[in-house]
Amino acid sequence: MAARLPLIAGNWKMNLNHLEAIGLVQKIAFSLPEKYFAKVEVAVLPPFVDIRSIQTLVDGDKLLIKYGAQDISQHDSGAYTGEVSGPMLKKLACHYVVVGHSERREYHGETDAIVNAKVKAALKHEVTPIFCFGEKLETREAKGHLELVRQQLEAGLKGFTAEQVARIVFAYEPVWAIGTGRTASSADAQEVCSLVRSFVAEKYGEETAAVVRVLYGGSVKSSNISELIAQKDIDGALVGGASLQADEFSKLCALAAGGPLP
Numbered sequence: 001m002a003a004r005l006p007l008i009a010g011n012w013k014m015n016l017n018h019l020e021a022i023g024l025v026q027k028i029a030f031s032l033p034e035k036y037f038a039k040v041e042v043a044v045l046p047p048f049v050d051i052r053s054i055q056t057l058v059d060g061d062k063l064l065i066k067y068g069a070q071d072i073s074q075h076d077s078g079a080y081t082g083e084v085s086g087p088m089l090k091k092l093a094c095h096y097v098v099v100g101h102s103e104r105r106e107y108h109g110e111t112d113a114i115v116n117a118k119v120k121a122a123l124k125h126e127v128t129p130i131f132c133f134g135e136k137l138e139t140r141e142a143k144g145h146l147e148l149v150r151q152q153l154e155a156g157l158k159g160f161t162a163e164q165v166a167r168i169v170f171a172y173e174p175v176w177a178i179g180t181g182r183t184a185s186s187a188d189a190q191e192v193c194s195l196v197r198s199f200v201a202e203k204y205g206e207e208t209a210a211v212v213r214v215l216y217g218g219s220v221k222s223s224n225i226s227e228l229i230a231q232k233d234i235d236g237a238l239v240g241g242a243s244l245q246a247d248e249f250s251k252l253c254a255l256a257a258g259g260p261l262p
């Protein structure tokens with residue numbers, strides 16, 4: 001199986017203005033010297049208004065930290081008030097964009113079809129989509145999580161070729177574990193991440209399945225990252241709350257890199 005570099009992506013959600021963003025990225029960069037980046041890819045996903053400042057910092061100081069956005073429009077341009085397009089993100093040299101986060105699905109009515117269109121827009125403009133999916137608590141309790149995730153994958157990937165799927169980062173985020181302090185057990189997370197890889201193998205071939213990265217997200221912290229990342233099919237984490245604290249996030253990234261702690 002091809003080696004997959006772990007990815008730790010910090011989704012800041014609606015936190016930190018552009019000045020605070022600069023401070024946080026500087027602290028993370030200071031804590032994580034170059035040697036860590038050979039073993040883990042580190043990305044921050046700030047609010048749109050912070051991205052230009054982070055780009056300037058990363059470029060100016062030649063930082064190895066990557067960055068991206070939390071959403072993308074399915075359209076390239078036009079009368080879509082409040083939206084930000086793929087070409088705009090590309091121009092800011094964004095590496096990643098989160099698509100289909102449960103908070104967008106829940107609060108902004110994003111359907112699987114919209115998520116599919118947004119993943120497509122990201123791929124078109126060469127910004128790597130971090131495609132999110134996952135079940136709510138009632139589905140998990142009814143043991144319907146594997147079927148639901150399969151449906152979300154079918155719908156989200158509709159119409160894509162194996163070459164396109166190979167460029168997607170998958171993120172399994174059980175909604176009941178987001179911001180609740182309740183992490184899925186590593187076995188539960190592995191069960192779904194393994195399903196994702198099998199699904200990709202079945203539909204797009206073993207080679208594609210071997211290269212795609214599958215992240216887990218939901219109350220990931222420095223205290224649980226090692227166990228999660230030790231699972232065969234978990235290639236990193238999408239981190240919310242813990243990505244807002246420089247010390248905690250740097251420690252988490254260092255552990256994902258296999259240490260030593262900064």
Ligand SMILES: O=C[C@H](O)COP(=O)(O)O
Pocket residue numbers: 011101173177178179180181217218219220238239240241242
């Ligand atoms: O995108 C990140 C996830 O929603 C996880 O957030 P959390 O780490 O605060 O639970």
